[in-house]
Amino acid sequence: MKFISEQRHDDGVLEREFTLGEIPGTLWTPASAEAAPVPLILMAHNNGLPKNEPRLVARARDVAARGYAAATIDAPGCGVRPRSAEADQARADLRAAMQAGAPADELDGIFERLVGPLVENAAPEWLTTLDALLDLPQIGDRVGYSGWTALGIRLAVTDPRIAAAGLFAGGYVPVALRAEAVRFTIPLLFLLQWDDEGNPRQRALDLFDAFGSREKTLHANLGGHVGTPWFEAEDAGRFYDRHLKS
Amino acid sequence: MKFISEQRHDDGVLEREFTLGEIPGTLWTPASAEAAPVPLILMAHNNGLPKNEPRLVARARDVAARGYAAATIDAPGCGVRPRSAEADQARADLRAAMQAGAPADELDGIFERLVGPLVENAAPEWLTTLDALLDLPQIGDRVGYSGWTALGIRLAVTDPRIAAAGLFAGGYVPVALRAEAVRFTIPLLFLLQWDDEGNPRQRALDLFDAFGSREKTLHANLGGHVGTPWFEAEDAGRFYDRHLKS
Numbered sequence: 179m180k181f182i183s184e185q186r187h188d189d190g191v192l193e194r195e196f197t198l199g200e201i202p203g204t205l206w207t208p209a210s211a212e213a214a215p216v217p218l219i220l221m222a223h224n225n226g227l228p229k230n231e232p233r234l235v236a237r238a239r240d241v242a243a244r245g246y247a248a249a250t251i252d253a254p255g256c257g258v259r260p261r262s263a264e265a266d267q268a269r270a271d272l273r274a275a276m277q278a279g280a281p282a283d284e285l286d287g288i289f290e291r292l293v294g295p296l297v298e299n300a301a302p303e304w305l306t307t308l309d310a311l312l313d314l315p316q317i318g319d320r321v322g323y324s325g326w327t328a329l330g331i332r333l334a335v336t337d338p339r340i341a342a343a344g345l346f347a348g349g350y351v352p353v354a355l356r357a358e359a360v361r362f363t364i365p366l367l368f369l370l371q372w373d374d375e376g377n378p379r380q381r382a383l384d385l386f387d388a389f390g391s392r393e394k395t396l397h398a399n400l401g402g403h404v405g406t407p408w409f410e411a412e413d414a415g416r417f418y419d420r421h422l423k424s
Numbered sequence: 425m426k427f428i429s430e431q432r433h434d435d436g437v438l439e440r441e442f443t444l445g446e447i448p449g450t451l452w453t454p455a456s457a458e459a460a461p462v463p464l465i466l467m468a469h470n471n472g473l474p475k476n477e478p479r480l481v482a483r484a485r486d487v488a489a490r491g492y493a494a495a496t497i498d499a500p501g502c503g504v505r506p507r508s509a510e511a512d513q514a515r516a517d518l519r520a521a522m523q524a525g526a527p528a529d530e531l532d533g534i535f536e537r538l539v540g541p542l543v544e545n546a547a548p549e550w551l552t553t554l555d556a557l558l559d560l561p562q563i564g565d566r567v568g569y570s571g572w573t574a575l576g577i578r579l580a581v582t583d584p585r586i587a588a589a590g591l592f593a594g595g596y597v598p599v600a601l602r603a604e605a606v607r608f609t610i611p612l613l614f615l616l617q618w619d620d621e622g623n624p625r626q627r628a629l630d631l632f633d634a635f636g637s638r639e640k641t642l643h644a645n646l647g648g649h650v651g652t653p654w655f656e657a658e659d660a661g662r663f664y665d666r667h668l669k670s
Contacts, residue, residue, distance in 0.1 A: 372632075372642075386618075391646070392646065393646065394646050395643060395644065396618075396643070396645075397641060397642070397643055398632070398641065398644075399642075400637070400641075409666065412662070416655070
């Protein structure tokens with residue numbers, strides 16, 4: 179893991195870009211991490227939005243200001259990484275199908291082609307990154323996950339180091355990953371926008387029901403995909419505090 | 425309003441029983457209320473459980489320890505008040521119907537007979553109590569409501585002094601009150617136990633959808649009727665802080 183840039187924010191949070199082989203990433207750490215290791219939260223946006231996407235960066239800095247290391251990467255085909263022809267084709271098909279008013283099951287078929295491979299390609303790189311991050315002296319052994327639901331399911335059922343997850347119910351989850359939800363057993367905070375455009379509410383509620391976690395909480399708020407109220411960041415902070423700091 | 429008993433708890437909360445005409449009630453106030461008025465939260469248990477029910481008392485003391493006045497009453501036919509023959513008959517019918525494995529629509533019919541009059545009789549007494557409480561020097565003009573959903577709908581659509589409500593989705597809500605939900609427009613925290621026995625989940629989700637509030641949040645947790653996790657009391661406290669203290 180090579181750090182290639184470093185920026186200190188006014189609130190003491192240190193923001194560093196890194197590369198790990200071909201993987202570009204960003205790590206945010208609070209000032210307190212220089213005295214003692216802090217828990218880590220892996221932060222991924224639905225469907226592999228770029229690691230410098232402003233809302234993701236804002237959330238990561240907020241998490242770091244709460245005493246966590248926060249990390250994100252550009253997974254294969256995402257952000258600055260070389261694009262995948264298959265994913266580009268699927269995205270073009272999706273746009274065309276939406277403009278044509280295609281039925282939901284046709285859209286779902288395209289989403290399967292798009293999101294399935296994104297998750298399959300992203301998961302091993304996130305775990306490689308996790309290995310490297312856990313070797314840093316600033317980072318302790320408590321690990322949480324935040325954001326992209328489909329990837330979060332895959333990581334949590336694969337890697338027992340991930341101890342708690344806050345998932346955003348606003349992205350397509352491939353059928354195969356929905357079937358894995360029963361094996362997802364860590365504490366879960368599931369965040370739903372009640373009127374999320376294009377993300378069927380009932381499917382999200384069914385997924386919440388399917389998770390195997392004994393402790394799971396659903397927070398639903400009125401509004402569309404990007405309308406999550408600010409107080410949910412505070413609620414998420416307390417969720418991680420309960421599971422990663424106590 | 426006559427205070428008939430007074431008890432000071434270790435955390436400074438003052439617990440006083442009162443009578444207001446025929447209405448018996450309890451008021452909890454934090455020590456801070458003796459220096460400056462504090463916001464008030466009206467606390468009612470689903471279907472008029474008695475005001476000294478231990479879980480209600482524990483919640484009220486918790487709310488008072490967070491800097492609120494908390495008040496509850498025994499409404500007509502509830503707690504120490506003279507029982508209603510019609511309500512007793514409905515409760516007996518309900519037990520018999522449940523033991524006989526009666527279909528859901530038959531149970532609903534009995535619930536209508538039971539809960540409808542409970543709310544109609546309780547609402548004016550809660551408002552009378554609110555008038556009297558707001559005359560106390562310890563109580564400011566910000567008012568919230570907590571608990572019994574059916575009564576909360578009726579009070580909130582009737583009285584604009586109620587500025588925010590945390591409702592528990594674990595009781596039967598008569599059809600007429602469900603129809604009023606669209607006129608319920610204050611900030612709402614709606615608390616659902618995902619596996620609440622005898623309270624259909626879909627009906628609770630439909631009711632959440634129906635509320636007219638622009639700011640409404642659903643919190644759902646795994647488990648049965650009385651399994652609400654302790655952290656929801658903290659979340660509710662912050663919900664009231666946002667709307668009644670800021």
